[in-house]
Amino acid sequence: xxxxxxxxxxxxxxxxxxxxxxxxxxxxxxxxxxxxxxxxxxxxxxxxxxxxxxxxxxxxxxxxxxxxxxxxxxxxxxxx
Amino acid sequence: xxxxxxxxxxxxxxxxxxxxxxxxxxxxxxxxxxxxxxxxxxxxxxxxxxxxxxxxxxxxxxxxxxxxxxxxxxxxxxxxxxxxxxxxxxxxxxxxxxxxxxxxxxxxxxxxxxxxxxxxxxxxxxxxxxxxxxxxxxxxxxxxxxxxxxxxxxxxxxxxxxxxxxxxxxxxxxxxxxxxxxxxxxxxxxxxxxxxxxxxxxxxxxxxxxxxxxxxxxxxxxxxxxxxxxxxxxxxxxxxxxxxxxxxxxxxxxxxxxxxxxxxxxxxxxxxxxxxxxxxxx
Numbered sequence: 001x002x003x004x005x006x007x008x009x010x011x012x013x014x015x016x017x018x019x020x021x022x023x024x025x026x027x028x029x030x031x032x033x034x035x036x037x038x039x040x041x042x043x044x045x046x047x048x049x050x051x052x053x054x055x056x057x058x059x060x061x062x063x064x065x066x067x068x069x070x071x072x073x074x075x076x077x078x079x080x
Numbered sequence: 081x082x083x084x085x086x087x088x089x090x091x092x093x094x095x096x097x098x099x100x101x102x103x104x105x106x107x108x109x110x111x112x113x114x115x116x117x118x119x120x121x122x123x124x125x126x127x128x129x130x131x132x133x134x135x136x137x138x139x140x141x142x143x144x145x146x147x148x149x150x151x152x153x154x155x156x157x158x159x160x161x162x163x164x165x166x167x168x169x170x171x172x173x174x175x176x177x178x179x180x181x182x183x184x185x186x187x188x189x190x191x192x193x194x195x196x197x198x199x200x201x202x203x204x205x206x207x208x209x210x211x212x213x214x215x216x217x218x219x220x221x222x223x224x225x226x227x228x229x230x231x232x233x234x235x236x237x238x239x240x241x242x243x244x245x246x247x248x249x250x251x252x253x254x255x256x257x258x259x260x261x262x263x264x265x266x267x268x269x270x271x272x273x274x275x276x277x278x279x280x281x282x283x284x285x286x287x288x289x290x291x292x293x294x295x296x297x298x299x300x301x302x303x304x305x306x307x308x309x310x311x312x313x314x315x316x317x318x319x320x321x322x323x324x325x326x327x328x329x330x331x332x333x334x335x336x337x338x339x340x341x342x343x344x345x346x347x348x349x350x351x352x353x354x355x356x357x358x359x360x361x362x
Contacts, residue, residue: 007327007330007331009312009330009331009334009338011307011308011309011312011334011337011338012308012338013307013308013338015307015308015309015310016307016308016309018309018312018330018334020326020327020330022326022327025323025326027316027322027330029309029312029313031309043334043335043338
């Protein structure tokens with residue numbers, strides 16, 4: 001799941017996910033050519049459904065791993 | 081002298097007479113000794129020193145007792161009055177999202193031009209404002225946090241160097257201020273694109289397009305479509321107060337970036353780019 005210090009916005013054209021860090025006020029972007037493989041819903045990534053999908057879809061798994069490596073997602077859920 | 085530019089009231093003291101005359105012309109302001117409305121910013125143009133009253137006269141721009149610029153030569157005060165108004169809004173108004181951009185509107189839809197200096201955005205927006213578009217601002221996109229709509233400001237367009245002659249030759253009957261030569265930005269003049277009566281009829285508008293224009297002499301028009309992430313990045317990069325407003329601005333700019341069309345356009349001909357802009361607001 002997304003770490004508590006972040007809010008995010010998933011661009012409807014799948015061009016990227018913008019993250020805003022509430023503690024520092026910093027904005028960062030994550031892009032990936034297969035972002036549409038995640039489950040998007042009204043400007044948000046549905047993290048629960050995306051994690052569920054990752055068990056069957058390697059691309060989703062790679063994207064979530066990258067998001068985790070970049071510090072946006074809680075690590076333990078990916079490892080479980 | 082009080083200058084109303086729509087959402088903001090400025091009160092000026094000790095303006096040189098030639099600046100007053102120009103401001104009357106550009107803003108249709110009335111000289112009033114009594115203040116019946118709230119003043120957002122009070123700027124006093126103090127004389128710098130006794131000697132400077134007789135030799136190379138200068139004015140010091142003071143906002144609430146604080147000097148905001150280096151002393152300005154007496155005959156170069158008009159552009160500095162405009163820049164002082166920009167500085168006040170950009171530095172102190174955090175009730176709205178402020179983007180460094182010019183804004184034009186037509187049929188209730190606005191296009192904003194966030195771009196760096198030298199991109200030709202002011203020339204382009206002046207041209208459009210003197211044609212059939214409404215120039216909402218050539219400096220700020222003033223965005224309401226709740227609605228995401230951009231508000232009009234009653235300001236003239238600021239022109240520099242070659243742009244002055246380009247716009248003057250295209251619109252010889254337009255109302256220009258005097259040209260101030262040799263400022264830190266070169267020669268500067270202002271052109272009025274609408275009268276107060278017309279301005280009063282304008283309403284805040286939805287942002288339909290985010291366009292970064294780039295003037296390149298003798299080039300064909302080139303249109304590069306930008307994705308929503310690029311549009312958001314441009315909006316954030318050009319915001320004056322994003323870091324102050326924080327997550328509120330983040331959420332609103334995300335919505336604007338995902339609702340608007342975004343392009344990077346290189347052009348040399350105003351009519352070419354105007355036809356492209358019409359497609360955005362169709």
